[in-house]
Structure formats: structure tokens, C-alpha cells
Amino acid sequence: MRIISGKFKGHKLVSFDEEHIRPTTDRVKESVFNILTAHLDSARVLDLFSGTGSLGLEAFSRGASTVEMVEINPKSIKVIQKNLARLKITEGIKILKRDAMEFVKKYNGLPYDVILIDPPFPLKICEAILKEISQSQVANSGTRIFIEHSKQEPLPLEIDSLRCIDTRSYGDKLAAFYEKRE
Numbered sequence: 001m002r003i004i005s006g007k008f009k010g011h012k013l014v015s016f017d018e019e020h021i022r023p024t025t026d027r028v029k030e031s032v033f034n035i036l037t038a039h040l041d042s043a044r045v046l047d048l049f050s051g052t053g054s055l056g057l058e059a060f061s062r063g064a065s066t067v068e069m070v071e072i073n074p075k076s077i078k079v080i081q082k083n084l085a086r087l088k089i090t091e092g093i094k095i096l097k098r099d100a101m102e103f104v105k106k107y108n109g110l111p112y113d114v115i116l117i118d119p120p121f122p123l124k125i126c127e128a129i130l131k132e133i134s135q136s137q138v139a140n141s142g143t144r145i146f147i148e149h150s151k152q153e154p155l156p157l158e159i160d161s162l163r164c165i166d167t168r169s170y171g172d173k174l175a176a177f178y179e180k181r182e
Contacts, residue, residue, distance in 0.1 A: 001054055003087075004030045006061030014082040015052055016075065024054060024118055024148060028170045032146055033058055035166065035177065036114060039144045040064050043113035046138060048100040048129065053080035053093075055116040060093055064114070067093045070103045104132040111140040117147040126155055134160035134180065145178040 001013045004026060024032070033040075042065045047056030050069035060067045071077055080095055096103065100119070115138065119125045126149045133139050145162065149155055151172050157164045159178075166177040 001052065002026065003058055003061045004033065006058070006063065008057070008061040008087050011087055013052060013054055013057065014079050014086060016079055025170070028148070028173065028175060029054065029058055031168060031170070032148075032175050033062060035168075036144060036146060037062060039114050044068075044110070046070070046112040046115045048104070048115065048117045049119040050080060050095075051076050051118060053083050053095075055118060056093065057083060057087065057089075059114065059116065060089070065092065068096055068112075069093065070096045070098050070100045072097060072099050101129060101132060104129065104136045104138055107136050107138045109137065111143055112138055113143060115139060115143060115145045117145065119147075119149075126153070127159065130155065130159045130162055130178065134162045139180045141180050141182045143180055145180075147176050147178070149174055149176065 001015045003009055003011045040059055041063045045059045045064040045067045047067055047069045050056055050071040053069055056067040056069045069080060077095055077097055151174050155176055161181050162178040163181055164176055165179050168175045
């Protein structure tokens with residue numbers, strides 16, 4: 001696992017083998033960030049279900065001004081901290097030890113520019129987090145939302161105020177991109 005592009009291009013990341021971790025492959029990550037690249041310059045990014053921090057770190061490497069990583073698992077948080085230390089990142093990224101669903105439900109700050117979501121694959125989690133985002137202040141009509149999910153559990157094209165604007169297939173995974181309607 002490595003950073004694909006940007007100021008940390010080529011740097012290897014710490015990973016670990018846990019049942020709840022399913023890091024996004026380099027091929028998927030490269031494609032996703034090529035789609036999101038126009039939205040990353042000086043962006044505020046939210047990385048939900050951060051795992052190893054790979055997606056948030058890629059966004060930061062590609063020009064995001066700040067990244068907030070929401071992760072509840074202590075082992076994952078330690079890996080994220082190791083990756084931040086490995087890349088010598090001391091500011092611009094914040095780790096929030098919180099449940100992703102609760103974070104979105106209770107959020108009352110400014111909307112993020114980009115939201116990255118790589119949850120455990122059960123569809124009920126994917127649909128539920130998107131439904132919460134549609135009703136939360138984490139997103140507005142300018143926010144780009146990426147979610148990785150299983151091909152066996154496709155997501156609806158519309159979830160409340162969210163509309164799917166693009167879907168890409170990668171083996172047994174789908175990458176879906178949503179935007180919030182006003």
C-alpha cells in the first residue's frame with residue numbers, strides 16, 4: 001500500500017491484517033482520485049471509516065488543505081498514527097476517535113468539500129451512512145462523495161437528497177460518486 005500521487009507520491013504506508021480492514025487497492029485509489037482531482041485543491045476532506053488512513057492521506061498528498069479521519073477502532077488509529085509519523089505529517093490531518101455514523105448524525109460545522117467512505121461492506125452500512133449524510137450538515141450541494149461498496153450489494157441511484165453521478169466497477173467492488181441536491 002502506497003501513496004499514488006502528489007507530494008508524498010511513492011511513499012509506502014503501514015498496513016495490517018485485520019478482519020475489519022480492507023484497504024482500497026492502488027488501482028481503485030488511482031482511478032477514484034483521478035475523478036476527484038479537480039475537487040481536492042485546498043479542499044476540506046472527511047474520511048469516514050478511515051481504516052489505515054490510505055484514502056485521507058492520498059487526498060492530503062494531492063492538495064487537500066485539511067483531512068479529518070473518523071475511525072473508532074484503536075488498532076486502526078495506531079496504524080493511522082504510524083502512517084502520519086512515517087510521512088512526517090504534523091498538521092493538516094486530525095484523527096477523530098468516533099463512530100462514523102454518530103459523527104455524521106451529530107455534526108454541526110461547515111460542510112466538507114469531499115467525503116471519502118470505505119465502510120465494511122454490508123449494504124445496510126453503506127445505505128445508512130449515505131442516508132445520514134443526506135440529512136447532515138457534513139455535505140452541501142458542492143460536496144463530492146465517494147463510497148466503495150460490494151458489487152453484490154448495489155446502492156440506489158438516489159438516497160434522499162443524494163444523487164449518484166458516476167459508478168465504476170473494479171472486480172467485486174463498485175466505486176460510486178454522489179452529490180447532494182439542494
